[in-house]
Amino acid sequence: xxxxxxxxxxxxxxxxxxxxxxxxxxxxxxxxxxxxxxxxxxxxxxxxxxxxxxxxxxxxxxxxxxxxxxxxxxxxxxxxxxxxxxxxxxxxxxxxxxxxxxxxxxxxxxxxxxxxxxxxxxxxxxxxxxxxxxxxxxxxxxxxxxxxxxxxxxxxxxxxxxxxxxxxxxxxxxxxxxxxxxxxxxxxxxxxxxxxxxxxxxxxxxxxxxxxxxxxxxxxxxxxxxxxxxxxxxxxxxxxxxxxxxxxxxxxxxxxxxxxxxxxxxxxxxxxxxxxxxxxxxxxxxxxxxxxxxxxxxxxxxxxxxxxxxxxxxxxxxxxxxxxxxxxxxxxxxxxxxxxxxxxxxxxxxxxxxxxxxxx
Amino acid sequence: xxxxxxxxxxxxxxxxxxxxxxxxxxxxxxxxxxxxxxxxxxxxxxxxxxxxxxxxxxxxxxxxxxxxxxxxxxxxxxxxxxxxxxxxxxxxxxxxxxxxxxxxxxxxxxxxxxxxxxxxxxxxxxxxxxxxxxxxxxxxxxxxxxxxxxxxxxxxxxxxxxxxxxxxxxxxxxxxxxx
Numbered sequence: 001x002x003x004x005x006x007x008x009x010x011x012x013x014x015x016x017x018x019x020x021x022x023x024x025x026x027x028x029x030x031x032x033x034x035x036x037x038x039x040x041x042x043x044x045x046x047x048x049x050x051x052x053x054x055x056x057x058x059x060x061x062x063x064x065x066x067x068x069x070x071x072x073x074x075x076x077x078x079x080x081x082x083x084x085x086x087x088x089x090x091x092x093x094x095x096x097x098x099x100x101x102x103x104x105x106x107x108x109x110x111x112x113x114x115x116x117x118x119x120x121x122x123x124x125x126x127x128x129x130x131x132x133x134x135x136x137x138x139x140x141x142x143x144x145x146x147x148x149x150x151x152x153x154x155x156x157x158x159x160x161x162x163x164x165x166x167x168x169x170x171x172x173x174x175x176x177x178x179x180x181x182x183x184x185x186x187x188x189x190x191x192x193x194x195x196x197x198x199x200x201x202x203x204x205x206x207x208x209x210x211x212x213x214x215x216x217x218x219x220x221x222x223x224x225x226x227x228x229x230x231x232x233x234x235x236x237x238x239x240x241x242x243x244x245x246x247x248x249x250x251x252x253x254x255x256x257x258x259x260x261x262x263x264x265x266x267x268x269x270x271x272x273x274x275x276x277x278x279x280x281x282x283x284x285x286x287x288x289x290x291x292x293x294x295x296x297x298x299x300x301x302x303x304x305x306x307x308x309x310x311x312x313x314x315x316x317x318x319x320x321x322x323x324x325x326x327x328x329x330x331x332x333x334x335x336x337x338x339x340x341x342x343x344x345x346x347x348x349x350x351x352x353x354x355x356x357x358x359x360x
Numbered sequence: 361x362x363x364x365x366x367x368x369x370x371x372x373x374x375x376x377x378x379x380x381x382x383x384x385x386x387x388x389x390x391x392x393x394x395x396x397x398x399x400x401x402x403x404x405x406x407x408x409x410x411x412x413x414x415x416x417x418x419x420x421x422x423x424x425x426x427x428x429x430x431x432x433x434x435x436x437x438x439x440x441x442x443x444x445x446x447x448x449x450x451x452x453x454x455x456x457x458x459x460x461x462x463x464x465x466x467x468x469x470x471x472x473x474x475x476x477x478x479x480x481x482x483x484x485x486x487x488x489x490x491x492x493x494x495x496x497x498x499x500x501x502x503x504x505x506x507x508x509x510x511x512x513x514x515x516x517x518x519x520x521x522x523x524x525x526x527x528x529x530x531x532x533x534x535x536x537x538x539x
Contacts, residue, residue, distance in 0.1 A: 175397055179392075348423060349423075
């Protein structure tokens, strides 16, 4: 078994990305994710990778566009305001059917906001963010270990569906240190094999003796009939992703729950603490934690509404952006209530306990 | 067992490092740990603090609002976190930088002139090692040997000439309770 190391989330996700075969990383610094770019700056040269501190977030995402177009595992990262700047490029990448990994270590907004943890980019991440009918797979870690694990998952999913994948973390996960255990790093040969799997669509030079190939990487299509077909085919991919890749964790979900909570990322940890405390006092409250926020674990939430459940409580570090998705999952069966903090403030277990107790 | 620790002081006193060494040692001893710094426009001379949780159980919330171990290296830290410390908790106070005492009798307060001890060991820079020595001397939260080994590994790479002063500081902190 590999040894556990104590590491910040920002550094752990960078290390895990390198181990997963990422050799191209382009970004622009911003708090609270700067340790990620710092780690990449230090480590990329050591693995014959390329690190570029781009002149802006817009430049960085377009470098990713180019790198992905060449069939390589490429990643960028930023925090909320910087992710907003990247949205145009993300839409292009989705439109051009390219894999890419984007890490968002969220901070308080709107605007420049502050640099404390927030989940205020849920709508942006899960509903599109950029223009056009497209989806980004959104993974929501709640520990440093999962943050690292999801880097490898993100690259695999991006390759599998040729679609951008976002890891939606926040300032707390980025700054916090926890023990983390890494997967074995991919060898140069394994990375070459991964690259070759993209040879049927990516930009690459002809190999000696090979028949000439013609690949286009493009998101422009002026013929409405052709574009409609393309968008519909993208939609088929999204349906497959919804069927196959939805993921969630259940904590204390059982037949006797009268109330259960829904929370993701950092918020879910505070809620878990609150539920454990309530359990000691004899209260039986469950938690469903979406691990993917798009696709959203609607079925799991709906399934958990057994006869006794009379209320669902959503906890987020925003003003209720996930509530709509929960309501759609619940489909009117039971009321959905909400509590959140904004501005970079993280609620305490006591605040969550108080909110749950109002409904007990 | 669950220790909820806050280490707090001026930026530059090494409070984040106190937390890191404690968390790392506890991890090596098989405990679950989390380390969460206050971050922001922090600077030397400003205030800084770190929340460390060490537990046998899985750690859900890494936030510490009511510590059971507080290391207060200056007055603002004692004023801010002293009243929040759990009943029966331990507060380690650097008396060199805290002219005003904390008016509480339901906590175990250890008054130690940490800055002076650090200077006796050779440098104010080893103040954080004095603090770690005090924490483990008082609470036995991690073994001295684990910290000792981590410190050696860390400084041999970074700054070998500072090892003896740091080791001395760590021991002086430990031995404070024998004096």
